[in-house]
Each structure stands twice: as C-alpha cells, then as structure tokens.
Amino acid sequence: MATDADAALALRPQPGPQHRYLATPADIAVAGGSKYGGKSYSLELDPIRFIVPSKKYPTGVKGFGGVIFRREYPEIVAEGGLWDTSMLIYPYIGGTPHRSSVSWTFPPHNVRIKFSHMHHEDDRIKWEGAQIPFIGIDQAEQFTAKQFWSLVGCNRSTCGVRPRMRLNCNPDPDCFLRHLMGWWIDPESGFAIPERSGVVRWFVRVEDREMWGDDPEELERETGKKPLSFTFIPSSHHDNPIGMEKDPNYEAKLDALPLVERERKKGKTVTLADGRVVSIGGNWNIRETAGTIFQRRWFPVIPAAPQCTRWVRCWDRQATEAAKAKGKGSWTVGLLLGQTAEKPPRYVVADIVRLQGSAYEVDEAIRNTASQDGGKVEIKFWQDPASAGKKEAQYSIAEMAGYVVSAEREVKSKATYARPVSSQAEAGNILVVRAPWTDGFLLRLENFDGTDKCVSDDADALSGAFMELTLNKPKIAGVLR
Numbered sequence: 001m002a003t004d005a006d007a008a009l010a011l012r013p014q015p016g017p018q019h020r021y022l023a024t025p026a027d028i029a030v031a032g033g034s035k036y037g038g039k040s041y042s043l044e045l046d047p048i049r050f051i052v053p054s055k056k057y058p059t060g061v062k063g064f065g066g067v068i069f070r071r072e073y074p075e076i077v078a079e080g081g082l083w084d085t086s087m088l089i090y091p092y093i094g095g096t097p098h099r100s101s102v103s104w105t106f107p108p109h110n111v112r113i114k115f116s117h118m119h120h121e122d123d124r125i126k127w128e129g130a131q132i133p134f135i136g137i138d139q140a141e142q143f144t145a146k147q148f149w150s151l152v153g154c155n156r157s158t159c160g161v162r163p164r165m166r167l168n169c170n171p172d173p174d175c176f177l178r179h180l181m182g183w184w185i186d187p188e189s190g191f192a193i194p195e196r197s198g199v200v201r202w203f204v205r206v207e208d209r210e211m212w213g214d215d216p217e218e219l220e221r222e223t224g225k226k227p228l229s230f231t232f233i234p235s236s237h238h239d240n241p242i243g244m245e246k247d248p249n250y251e252a253k254l255d256a257l258p259l260v261e262r263e264r265k266k267g268k269t270v271t272l273a274d275g276r277v278v279s280i281g282g283n284w285n286i287r288e289t290a291g292t293i294f295q296r297r298w299f300p301v302i303p304a305a306p307q308c309t310r311w312v313r314c315w316d317r318q319a320t321e322a323a324k325a326k327g328k329g330s331w332t333v334g335l336l337l338g339q340t341a342e343k344p345p346r347y348v349v350a351d352i353v354r355l356q357g358s359a360y361e362v363d364e365a366i367r368n369t370a371s372q373d374g375g376k377v378e379i380k381f382w383q384d385p386a387s388a389g390k391k392e393a394q395y396s397i398a399e400m401a402g403y404v405v406s407a408e409r410e411v412k413s414k415a416t417y418a419r420p421v422s423s424q425a426e427a428g429n430i431l432v433v434r435a436p437w438t439d440g441f442l443l444r445l446e447n448f449d450g451t452d453k454c455v456s457d458d459a460d461a462l463s464g465a466f467m468e469l470t471l472n473k474p475k476i477a478g479v480l481r
Helices: 004-010 017-023 039-050 073-077 082-086 121-127 145-154 176-180 216-223 241-246 250-255 259-265 359-373 387-399 414-426 438-446 457-471
Strands: 028-032 065-070 096-098 103-106 111-117 134-137 164-169 201-206 209-213 228-234 268-271 277-281 308-316 332-340 347-355 377-383 405-409 430-433
Touching: 017 028, 017 039, 017 228, 028 039, 039 065, 039 082, 039 111, 039 134, 039 164, 065 073, 073 082, 073 111, 082 111, 121 145, 134 145, 201 216, 209 216, 228 277, 241 250, 250 259, 259 414, 308 347, 308 359, 308 457, 332 359, 332 457, 347 359, 347 457, 359 377, 377 457, 405 457, 414 430, 414 457, 430 438, 438 457
Parallel strands: 028 164, 028 228, 065 111, 065 134, 134 164, 308 377, 347 430, 377 405
Antiparallel strands: 096 103, 103 111, 201 209, 201 228, 268 277, 308 332, 332 347
C-alpha cells in the first residue's frame, strides 16, 4: 500500500530542466539532448495534471486522454522502459493497469493513457482521424519527419484542454529535430545555447517549411495562419541526482561509450555569467565519419600474439573477381581474433586473409585457411539478411564439417556493430600483430565511417569476431543464428 509520502516522492519533479519541462506553456516541448536526464519520467508525469483533482479541475478533465509513442514496441515493455516507468507514477493517482492493451485508466472519468508504437513509417496512417489531447514521443529522434507531422495533426481536443505534445530525445544530426531546433543549437559547436533553454518561440508551416517568430500575433498577421509554440529544454545526467544516487557509476558507463555516442549522450554543463550551472545536453553536430569510429593510434602493435584462451576467425565474404574489379570493389576478408586470459581480457588481431575472387575461389580460400588454423579456431560468417543469404550460410556450414562454424544475420547498420569494439579499441584493449598486412588494415579501419558507401570489409570482420567472442559462448557444432 503506497503511503502519501511515497506518492509525494514519486510524483515530484526534480529542480532544473525537469521542472521547466513540466511548467512550460509551449504547445510542443522537447526535452533532453543526452542520456539519463529523467526524460521518460517527465514525459509520463506531464499528463497527470489533467487527471488528478486540482483547483482548476476539481474532478479531473472528462474526455481527456493521451498516447505516448515509442518507435518499437519491445522498447515500451522492456526492462526499465516506458511501462516500468509508468508503474512508478500511475498507481499513486488511482490508475488501473491493462497490460494486454499497454494502457492505464483513471477514475472518475475513465481517462485513458495508452502506449503505442510506430515501427513503419506507414503506421502513421492508422492514426489519421484520431483526436488525442496529449501526445508524448519517447526518443523522438528515432521517428521520421512524416511520422512527427502526422501526429501533430492528431493533436486535437474537445475536452477543454489545449492540446499539447511532449517529446524527449538524444542528439542525432540527421533526424528531423536537428532542423526544427536549429535556433536553440549553436551551429558551430553543436551544443545547446544555454541562454535559450526553455525560451518559447512560435512557428507556422508554409509549403512544408517553418516560418518562425518571437511574436505570435505578428506571425499570424504575416501568414494568415495560427502559429504553434515550441521550445527545447536540454538536460543531462547532471540534472538527475536521484538517478545518479541510485547508480553512482553511470558517468563511467557514459565515458565507456564510443567517441560519437559519448559526445552525443554524455551531455555537458556550463557556468553562466550569473554563476548558474546549466546543462547544454549532448552534441547535435557530431556524426560518424572517418576517424571517429576507429583511430590508428588506439591500436597497440605488438611483435607476436600472446597466449589466448579462445580464437575466432570471422569472414566478411564477397565474390568479386580480381580481374574484373580492377582495384575496386569489395574484398573477402577473414580476420583472426584472439581473447587473452587476462581479467578483464584483451583481444589480439593475429592474422588477416584478404582476396578478390570468384565464389569458388573464396570458398577454397576459406577451407584452406581453416585447415591451417586448426579445429580449435571457431569460424564465423556474416550472413546476408535475405533468404538467399540464409541458404548460402547453410551451405557454408555444411561444407565446413568438422569445424566449429556459425553464421550471423546482418540486420543492423555497420556502425552499430562496430561501436562495441570501437570502445575497446579506444581503451587500448585491441592489440594488432606486426605483419605485412598491419598498416593497410589500420588505414582501412581509420577510413571506416559506418556507412554502406565506405570500404568496410576489415571493420565488418573485426566487429563480427569481437561480437562472437564477447556475446556468444564457445560452440561444439555448426550453428545458424
């Protein structure tokens, strides 16, 4: 049974950005710009002002309701996700949970707050015609511009409450928010301008572009359209003392992120002229480019491989014949990575095989390399996500009878797979044996930018081998995942 003290503690916003986010009168407010600033809690706390009794609404608001969106459904119900956060808030105001529909209802008017997702861009069509007084978007940078503007059109109300949208986000220079929040972000540094935090501005949409102004009446006279108000309130883990008290090592976890993720998600604080310390969130300009995922200086080069407890050779396989490639095209790369016995372990790039050849020549090279490596070296293939890729992987496993073989479907971006090994490399934990291939390998890693357009064969092979060593247990037979 929750006590009044429990409820007061659970429902009280923390001073600073969280309080300003809940207090702003803007039609559309965006919070965040880094990790662990209490964004999701604030998002779910916002609509209760229209549910619990108050002087303005003695019995709450009849007809009020809200939907809080996340791009993927599993992220709603995952451990520590939106549903778990709602359990820290809504029981204290008499809410009844409905797990099957991922929603809550509240007395006395049976007001409903629902959680939903919008995985595909066309999922927005299902909400056309909806009338939603409160719309929340968690991790808004993952949504498309079409999805966002479609939801703006659904943000309507007949219950007497002015419709409101509340978003939270982490920085992403390529998402629709970067353009929308341009006035609040320093174009040179990529960080939020502290003096503009929480400042409300107005805009109208004219021929799919926004016209902004500081005076809504003047903007309406110029355009003949009613403007909407908008604001951005940056925050970071520094603004979440309750969370940091529960997890005092969280900053160390942010420091362990790869360079680009760390710049975006760690956030910063600055001291203003009046002595106030305020958050400016993370970097909205930085993106993965050559030299930000891997840097040559991160990799210690050693004369010989130390003793390792486990070895994996990962193949990023292509079928590009050298005669036809004329120096271009993709290469088949087989990278041998070992895991040392140290605690925590380090990892050793001990050998690389690179070739351009026909499918037969590639298969022959893989068999010959496996014979030279011996049966204790596990073999891993990257598998194309299409059905043809699965058949190819099954064939490869069958052809490698007698060896420990697995295949991994490539369903995420190359940069996503590279980030974990990038973190270890920056910490100096990826060693490279001095060999004729070493300089070329390090040069190609440094030129890797995570996109499909760059030369990624070596980075893909390294990422795959590292993932196998760190996430999957040793195997005794061919496995297809």
